[in-house]
Amino acid sequence: MNLPTQTEASAPSTNGRLLARLLDMLVIAAGAQITISGRGVPGQAGYDSALVAFTLLAVLLVFPPFGLYRTARTHLLWRCVCVPGIVWLFTLAGAALAASVMHRPYHPALAWFCEWALVSGLGLIACRLLDSALSLRRADQTASYRTVAIVGTGAHCRQLLRKVESTPDSIYHVATIFDTGPDLGEPLGAVPAFRDRAGFAAYVRRYRIDELWLALPLSEEQTIHAFTGLFRNDLVNIRFIPDVSGLALFEGEMVNLGGTSAINLVGSPLSSEALAQKEVFDRIFACCVLLTISPLLLAIALAVKLTSRGPVLFTQLRKGANGRVFNIYKFRSMRLHVQANGVVQQATRGDPRITRVGAFLRRTSLDELPQFFNVLRGEMSVVGPRPHAIEHDTHYQDIVDNYIHRYRIKPGITGWAQVNGFRGETDRIEKMQGRVEHDLYYLSNWSFGLDMRIVLMTVFKGLVHRNAY
Template sequence: MHSTTHIDASVPIRNGGMLARLSDVVVIAGGALLTMRAPGIIDGAGYDSALVAFSMLLALMLFPSWGMYRVARRGVFWRCVCVPMFAWLFVLVASCVLVMALHRTYRPAADWLEEWACVSAAGVVISRLAAHAIYFRLTKQDAHTRTVAVVGNAARCRQIMRKVGAKSDSMYRVSAAFDTEPKADAVPLGLPTFCDRKAFADYVRNTNIDELWLAVPLSEGQTIVPFVGLFRNDLINVRFIPDVSGLSVFAAGMTNLEGTSAINLVASPLASHSLISKEIFDRAFALCTVVTLAPLFLAIAAAVKCSSPGPAFFTQRRKGANGKVFNIYKFRSMRVHAESDGVLKQATRNDPRVTRVGAFLRRTSLDELPQFFNVLRGEMSVVGPRPHAIEHDRLYQDIVDGYIHRYRIKPGITGWAQINGFRGETDRIEKMQGRIAHDLYYLSNWSFWFDIRIVFATVFKGLVHRNAY
């Protein structure tokens, strides 16, 4: 379970977020037009404009995943120079691959592409530096570290202190605490801690503490009112950080519902823009994979057909995002056989149903390659929780805590659980529990770079595993 506390000095440029995204798109388009008009640059055969359009679209969707529209007091060079340049180069390369995959004879002019890359990179970096400068000028957050007094039990106060301390660029510093559940044998927090409200209020005023954070459970509403009243005549920010760790499945962030703020207790932890950027990456990666590995697909299909009578592909009903059922594709690795209704027997070591070719395909995970067609169809993702057979869903959803929440996003060809050894036969409940724990961790900590990390880990160490048979 996770708490609701999100303390981060890097904050989104909320009111200017859309303007910042629009400025990046304009910079990319402007850079392309500027360099196209330069002497010696010849327009492409109608596909240069498609390349520019793909780049604008990918930038609009993927840049937020890199934290491009967040500002921070420290690490400005990394956030404003390094990240924008890496993000733009990735978008440019991805766009080139997409356009050349759709039209194989197209090759952009190298000199134009180089100039466009440099001009647009400079523009994106300048726009990020300008956004940071304007933000800090308006808020003056770079000139003052805000001191905080926390109200809550010792464990909750310690948790918040740890979160604040973990951020090297945090604009907050916890300076005092009020323990709502004092114990004689409690471990000291390492800072002034109070149990008396009057003494606490005097300390907050005398040391000019900037903010008061009320980190108490929703059930302790009676604790909130006295503290709000105690500082009603003080110019101090009072913030309520409700502890819903006993209720929420994922990190319970805030959401806006038609002007009304709400805490997500049970909801998808991925924001809409994250899902869009993930979708774009999935389709682009799957398309490139299918085009590049087409000869391998044909070779495997021929080998499967020769290994035993039956089709080259095997389909099975699985659950996707939000429980929607779809047919998953695999290369057939077993001899054709009949299954009893509602009963599914997993492959075991030395399973006689598995063919020689099938055994090799299973060990190397090559039998999973056709699932890139599921990704192109929008039924799966490149990275995500692995889809289980529907019979297994019925079995485990009532006995493994949190099992159903893995279907809040599209299932993946690979996942965090798989590269950590949780793949293959689940002959013990502990194996499934471990797999689900890793799936929920992935959902709670998703980022674009996390997906890239999993993809690389799959290629280098996750394709072959002793549990795959």
């Protein structure tokens, strides 16, 4: 469940975001101009200017999805230094790579390029540190923190408490809890917990608590009426945060539908901003990977073509985001064979259909490399639930609970299930259930950091696996 949000103070205005983007453009352009003096290669000043313009355009597209225009009040080292620095270098490298590919004779002067990256990067970081310092000063002046009392069951109270404490830039502080459950369960730390309504009300009034959050199931109507009546003569903000854990597939996030609030019971747990962030990363990462491994792709294609009869690539219909069907690409690893309509026979250990080259490709996961073209086409993601054959989807969606919800986002080349050993043949229902559970965990806990962790785990230990055959 999303926490109540502060409207004016926490969300930057449209004008503020526009000014921040213009300031970034100015810092980057100024950094290029300052460092280019005496560093440019004679005769390619026009190309250098084109690279700067192309980089500015890339920054406009890449920076917003990574949250670089949100004011940071906590974790300043990470959010004001590390993230801007990493995203800036990543964007600059991608822009330079794209410019070199589009015009191969052009190569920017290395000394100028490095100095530009350093000067502009320091400028971007300095702007964000200054913005955060001014924001913290304004926050101190307006005393924006608000104290909260929560009414709810033990498990939901603990979840809400953890969320408030872990939310960056939260303006809320939980001062006390009234637990309506049968027992408190695990300790709630230093937060006072009550079961006596009179004592709870006295505490709220004594310490002038600002808000009362009713974190209760929809069935607790009488309790809701009791507490709203208890504080009917107090100037306390009362908010209802329904406990929908028994109804919602994921976390029951609150969404804004054109001015109307709603709770997601069954829907994609990733916000449009998160999906945009994944999209930007996917396209840039896939482009860089394909340019880097193009000689390897050519060598594999030749090996497949010369060692067995048939096409180099194998294509098969798979489901993508929201059930849209697309053709997935793989290097062909089997001999040509006739397959019964509507039946997909999974590869088994020692399968006679697999060629010698194909066995190596499957064991090392090199047969999956052409799927980076699917990523470039917008059909797949670098990280996400692995897509299955449509015939398997039809079979398992009525057997494995919540199976179909794997397709709430784009399928991936690698995923949380794969790096945890759930890959290869699914000859038992338990294997598919484990895979689906890991996929749903990924959807519920997605973050850019988790994606990076999965990519690194894939590179260092996920390419070769005993279940890959």
